[in-house]
Amino acid sequence: MAEPGRAVRADYPAFRTITTRWMDNDAYRHVNNVVYYSFFDTAVNQMLIDAGVLDIAHSPAIGLVVETGCRYFAPIAFPDRVHAGVRVAKLGTSSVRYEIGLFRGDEDRASAEGFFVHVHVDRETNKSCPIPEATRAFLTTLQI
Template sequence: MTGTIERTRREDYKRFQAISTRWMDNDVYGHVNNVVYYSWFDTAVNRLLVVNGLLDIHEGEVIGLVAETGCRYFSPTAFPDEIQAGVRVAHVGTSSVRYEIGLFRNKEDEAAAVGHFVHVYVDRETKRPVPVDDKMRGFLESLRG
């Protein structure tokens, strides 16, 4: 398989966001359903941007729209696990960013899942791409893996 996503370790990431699993995240097979992982990617990336003053989800003129996402699963997670989402940046383009996220179960050093998330930054009104501004670019570059 080309483009295979490799399992990562905690040390491969610059920033972490804590995420609590919920009872409702478990599926009939007794583990967190795969669709929940994508929600965790979204939460980890956007929380990081919001808490660092780089994204105003309610009033900002620029928003990030998801253009691509993917995930590779290595080991299951389940309620009541605590998840640490490691976030790093693989690429910053003119108007897009590729984030890479590692999801770590409890105190484990190897990721339970690894994914990516591409945002294209657009004008909120027109939905047309806009360049990543210097403040955002500087922050994103500090997260390069």
């Protein structure tokens, strides 16, 4: 890390690009804090879909968010392009902790860093279940 407590791009094994939208800006002319959580969710779920381990309509096991957090370092504003770095910090039997760094344009230091924890549940019963093997295999490629 280049600065204590603030990630750089090299700290993340995978990235997704997200385009900001006009409506993401708030009255202070930067992306509103709640939008950052949408960026986190979009980056992780797009990776899972692209890897073929999540079918949002049919997967028998789904991940539900049980905890989230974010630290903000520098503003992002429309029309910035955001690169979301994703890593897996902890992989349990039924849960996974994702950490996401949001990088504005070509900047090397994160504008914001966040995390969320998914607990995998059976879609029908909503009860905790083990992370499916194919999903676990993909998630290991994102571990730090």
